[in-house]
Amino acid sequence: MSIYPYVVAAWLLGAGLWGVMSSRNYVHLIICLTVMQASTYVLLLSVGYVSHGKAPIFADIPTNSVVVDPVVQALSLTDVVVEATIVALLLALVVQANKRFNTVDPDAMTRMRE
Amino acid sequence: MTRGRRAVAIVGVVLLAGGLAWGASGLYDFGHYHALYGKIVARDAVPDRSATNSVVVTAFDYRAFDTLGEEFILFVAVVGVAVLLRRLRGESGRDEDEVAEEDRRASESTRWIGMALVGPLVVLTAYIVVHGHLTPGGGFQGGVILMGAVAFVAVGGESLVLLHLRRTSSWVEMSESAGAAGFAMLGFGGLIGAGAFFQNFIANGTSGLLTGGFIPLANIAVGLEVGGALMMVISEFFDQRLHGQAT
Numbered sequence: 001m002s003i004y005p006y007v008v009a010a011w012l013l014g015a016g017l018w019g020v021m022s023s024r025n026y027v028h029l030i031i032c033l034t035v036m037q038a039s040t041y042v043l044l045l046s047v048g049y050v051s052h053g054k055a056p057i058f059a060d061i062p063t064n065s066v067v068v069d070p071v072v073q074a075l076s077l078t079d080v081v082v083e084a085t086i087v088a089l090l091l092a093l094v095v096q097a098n099k100r101f102n103t104v105d106p107d108a109m110t111r112m113r114e
Numbered sequence: 115m116t117r118g119r120r121a122v123a124i125v126g127v128v129l130l131a132g133g134l135a136w137g138a139s140g141l142y143d144f145g146h147y148h149a150l151y152g153k154i155v156a157r158d159a160v161p162d163r164s165a166t167n168s169v170v171v172t173a174f175d176y177r178a179f180d181t182l183g184e185e186f187i188l189f190v191a192v193v194g195v196a197v198l199l200r201r202l203r204g205e206s207g208r209d210e211d212e213v214a215e216e217d218r219r220a221s222e223s224t225r226w227i228g229m230a231l232v233g234p235l236v237v238l239t240a241y242i243v244v245h246g247h248l249t250p251g252g253g254f255q256g257g258v259i260l261m262g263a264v265a266f267v268a269v270g271g272e273s274l275v276l277l278h279l280r281r282t283s284s285w286v287e288m289s290e291s292a293g294a295a296g297f298a299m300l301g302f303g304g305l306i307g308a309g310a311f312f313q314n315f316i317a318n319g320t321s322g323l324l325t326g327g328f329i330p331l332a333n334i335a336v337g338l339e340v341g342g343a344l345m346m347v348i349s350e351f352f353d354q355r356l357h358g359q360a361t
Contacts, residue, residue: 002144021123051145056156058166059249069152074173078184085191088347092198095354
């Protein structure tokens with residue numbers, strides 16, 4: 001049981017990576033990239049988990065209760081922001097590439113450039 | 115996949131798997147994390163800052179400098195999107211009426227519900243932003259919820275309203291820049307008021323909304339920036355519907 005969350009993270013990374021490698025469509029590729037990035041959230045949150053710990057928000061629990069680690073949670077917040085910006089930039093690139101080549105298939109674009 | 119690519123992929127996957135196995139061997143057992151930094155932060159957040167959300171205290175106070183970097187990542191990315199999606203030479207424009215016609219194809223009930231939910235979502239945004247230091251939430255989350263409101267405007271078939279708003283007034287850009295600048299200013303405020311960059315320089319308060327020193331202000335600044343940034347990105351993408359194919 002103790003390695004199960006790490007296995008989930010590795011599986012998400014692997015599944016996303018397979019999607020990125022085998023993709024024939026840039027939009028599909030970007031979605032696969034977000035799947036890969038989702039593995040980092042799972043990894044960060046499971047690294048910081050403390051058995052029977054509560055959320056590190058003391059609004060309705062005593063200040064001395066056992067809580068999970070707040071630093072990794074702040075880190076996953078950063079992670080989400082970075083993912084959102086990367087997806088926006090990549091999608092903008094795809095929009096322009098589609099205008100230029102009239103396709104979102106990477107291989108077809110390579111063929112057209114030749 | 116060609117042969118060369120497959121070889122590159124296999125080498126990459128083997129290296130990645132090796133790196134992962136090596137990295138995972140040093141991880142804590144699940145549920146037995148015991149690094150001190152997080153524990154100290156969680157223990158100190160309430161007595162030190164009178165703020166109950168220790169995640170937000172970490173992000174906007176103890177590690178505010180990192181969040182400043184994150185802010186600028188977002189800022190630069192938005193500029194990047196705006197530059198990439200500018201109108202290119204030789205690109206024919208589409209008629210706005212045509213796009214408006216497409217929007218009107220949404221069913222009447224969808225459009226009504228979309229419009230009806232915009233107001234409540236804006237209120238929820240304000241609530242999430244100003245209560246960020248007490249309960250789950252904060253500037254980033256609030257900005258993203260504001261995007262939900264924008265999504266409902268689009269679902270409601272009025273995405274052109276957003277474009278008009280963007281074109282006729284500059285408050286979207288202003289909100290983004292003011293948010294980013296405001297957060298940096300809080301850092302300088304710490305330099306002047308307390309002697310160190312991002313040192314908390316406002317009294318902590320005892321209970322209620324006005325606690326946590328400058329954390330509520332930081333949340334509002336970040337909320338403005340994230341809301342403005344995402345709004346700019348979304349309106350750039352919507353604007354693409356008015357662009358024709360490049361010739």
